[in-house]
Amino acid sequence: xxxxxxxxxxxxxxxxxxxxxxxxxxxxxxxxxxxxxxxxxxxxxxxxxxxxxxxxxxxxxxxxxxxxxxxxxxxxxxxxxxxxxxxxxxxxxxxxxxxxxxxxxxxxxxxxxxxxxxxxxxxxxxxxxxxxxxxxxxxxxxxxxxxxxxxxxxxxxxxxxxxxxxxxxxxxxxxxxxxxxxxxxxxxxxxxxxxxxxxxxxxxxxxxxxxxxxxxxxxxxxxxxxxxxxxxxxxxxxxxxxxxxxxxxxxxxxxxxxxxxxxxxxxxxxxxxxxxxxxxxxxxxxxxxx
Amino acid sequence: xxxxxxxxxxxxxxxxxxxxxxxxxxxxxxxxxxxxxxxxxxxxxxxxxxxxxxxxxxxxxxxxxxxxxxxxxxxxxxxxxxxxxxxxxxxxxxxxxxxxxxxxxxxxxxxxxxxxxxxxxxxxxxxxxxxxxxxxxxxxxxxxxxxxxxxxxxxxxxxxxxxxxxxxxxxxxxxxxxxxxxxxxxxxxxxxxxxxxxxxxxxxxxxxxxxxxxxxxxxxxxxxxxxxxxxxxxxxxxxxxxxxxxxxxxxxxxxxxxxxxxxxxxxxxxxxxxxxxxxxxxxxxxxxxxxxxxxxxxxxxxxxxxxxxxxxxxxxxxxxxxxxxxxxxxxxxxxxxxxxxxxxxxxx
Numbered sequence: 201x202x203x204x205x206x207x208x209x210x211x212x213x214x215x216x217x218x219x220x221x222x223x224x225x226x227x228x229x230x231x232x233x234x235x236x237x238x239x240x241x242x243x244x245x246x247x248x249x250x251x252x253x254x255x256x257x258x259x260x261x262x263x264x265x266x267x268x269x270x271x272x273x274x275x276x277x278x279x280x281x282x283x284x285x286x287x288x289x290x291x292x293x294x295x296x297x298x299x300x301x302x303x304x305x306x307x308x309x310x311x312x313x314x315x316x317x318x319x320x321x322x323x324x325x326x327x328x329x330x331x332x333x334x335x336x337x338x339x340x341x342x343x344x345x346x347x348x349x350x351x352x353x354x355x356x357x358x359x360x361x362x363x364x365x366x367x368x369x370x371x372x373x374x375x376x377x378x379x380x381x382x383x384x385x386x387x388x389x390x391x392x393x394x395x396x397x398x399x400x401x402x403x404x405x406x407x408x409x410x411x412x413x414x415x416x417x418x419x420x421x422x423x424x425x426x427x428x429x430x431x432x433x434x435x436x437x438x439x440x441x442x443x444x445x446x447x448x449x450x451x452x453x454x455x456x457x458x459x460x461x462x463x464x465x466x467x468x469x470x471x472x473x474x475x476x477x478x479x480x481x482x483x484x485x486x487x488x489x490x
Numbered sequence: 491x492x493x494x495x496x497x498x499x500x501x502x503x504x505x506x507x508x509x510x511x512x513x514x515x516x517x518x519x520x521x522x523x524x525x526x527x528x529x530x531x532x533x534x535x536x537x538x539x540x541x542x543x544x545x546x547x548x549x550x551x552x553x554x555x556x557x558x559x560x561x562x563x564x565x566x567x568x569x570x571x572x573x574x575x576x577x578x579x580x581x582x583x584x585x586x587x588x589x590x591x592x593x594x595x596x597x598x599x600x601x602x603x604x605x606x607x608x609x610x611x612x613x614x615x616x617x618x619x620x621x622x623x624x625x626x627x628x629x630x631x632x633x634x635x636x637x638x639x640x641x642x643x644x645x646x647x648x649x650x651x652x653x654x655x656x657x658x659x660x661x662x663x664x665x666x667x668x669x670x671x672x673x674x675x676x677x678x679x680x681x682x683x684x685x686x687x688x689x690x691x692x693x694x695x696x697x698x699x700x701x702x703x704x705x706x707x708x709x710x711x712x713x714x715x716x717x718x719x720x721x722x723x724x725x726x727x728x729x730x731x732x733x734x735x736x737x738x739x740x741x742x743x744x745x746x747x748x749x750x751x752x753x754x755x756x757x758x759x760x761x762x763x764x765x766x767x768x769x770x771x772x773x774x775x776x777x778x779x780x781x782x783x784x785x786x787x788x789x790x791x792x793x794x795x796x797x798x799x800x801x802x803x804x805x806x807x808x809x810x811x812x813x814x815x816x817x818x819x820x821x822x823x824x825x826x827x828x829x830x831x832x833x834x835x836x837x838x
Binding site: 229234235283286287290292293294296297298300301302303304305307308309311312422425426428429433460463464467468470471474475478479480 | 555561604607608611612615616618619620622623624626627630633634743747750751754758796799800802803805806807809810813814817
């Protein structure tokens, strides 16, 4: 039973990372109808920038977090403005390929600048195990779980209460109508990219606090896909739930079935799920006219 | 002025080539390629062989993504299956190497049903991600089915031999690869002008409309996946025969992205585009080497340990530039420049 509980807990922790990645995918999909294949690389870039910021002597975790968030918002806006907006109106295939090209470029630049060796990231909360109700968690793991929970609540409020969030929902529903209703569609797309970069920042920080700073971070983008699909590409909160489910499922498969199944359990699960529900668990069915 | 648009019969519209001159140019080009071993050293010849082999796989991906409109990030998986099928069939089952090549393609085609069947209900990005999942799963299965595949150690591959004639050595294998590419170009060109090819085009442009016109979506989507996987499986077998060794690490997810870059750079849905794109992307690192030679030893030693990243950077920048500036790719540039010269001095 203890073994089971441990598997579930560490599954939830890794799942919250997947969830953060999936929410980043979903918010871009919701606002612009495309998948950002560079999400993992944006996460990697922000993690490396925050490492450089963290080496400034005397910087506390609070100021660091503020700086990192500012950087990620600027980065998201810049990517949208330079690479994504000029592609508006192009076929989906080209728009998605732009993000794939961007992913390759960012990964290469980061490795060229910061090198390929893993580096230990500073641990602002120390490295002591925190025991809570019979479970042992590291501070980095708690950071991941708490960020996912807080961001989920904020996103729910954002989409249901705030003016911009509702405008974003309108845009994803019908871009032309939203434009006619006076919504600035271009600004909405910029905000979506900035928000997705913020999710990437939290995911990147959580990854660094749990493991170390390494180029493998960019792999989290691909590994976050099952969560995104399970939750439905267009559902932000669904992505968070999908992440937790995939994380636990992977850990249980790895723990009880073994043979490295952990690595692919998520992918097998989504192939099965998509055969039954082609738009994920929480995704909306697209209705199209000929 | 030549005109290619005036046709008086249906047969004329779907014929392989409207101009006899096209045939002569093709033969002249082929003759030049056949004489290439006389000029190129072993490195250049190997490069050309790689371009031919990769082009076969890219032609397959082009049929699926460019012609039938189904985005795939899973072709690294098919390539891997083809290469391992070739290695296992010739080593463990003693099947003649030439016979094993189409069998490797067949194995990949059967495996493609694993992605093809879920794809029947999926579209666009959901499909792309499912195919990505397929690559991960295939790599994993190959790594862990050690009894059959030798796991992470990889396995050696027998050289190609046809009816007792061995194709060992760069020069001989060059001709084998060239012959294979010509065969597949011919098959593709013919496939595109049949009912199947046109059905795929309709499916790409609007699948629901295509269904209303009487095209069986399920059949043609699965067929597109199987044919595309067959091509890529054959390319995988040829890769195995060229390198004489297969290993999972050679076939990372990046291969799928490189292949997509090739069809974008070349021009979506065009046969000559696929080959031009493969050639350009594969020759980029060579250009880089030339640049380093020009810059001198200092720069070369400085950049030597970063070569992989610089290559990645170049791929990415080339993809971005083509998407922004020339979405039709090299095939589009070719078409425009040809029109310019044909209509000169009236061209605009």
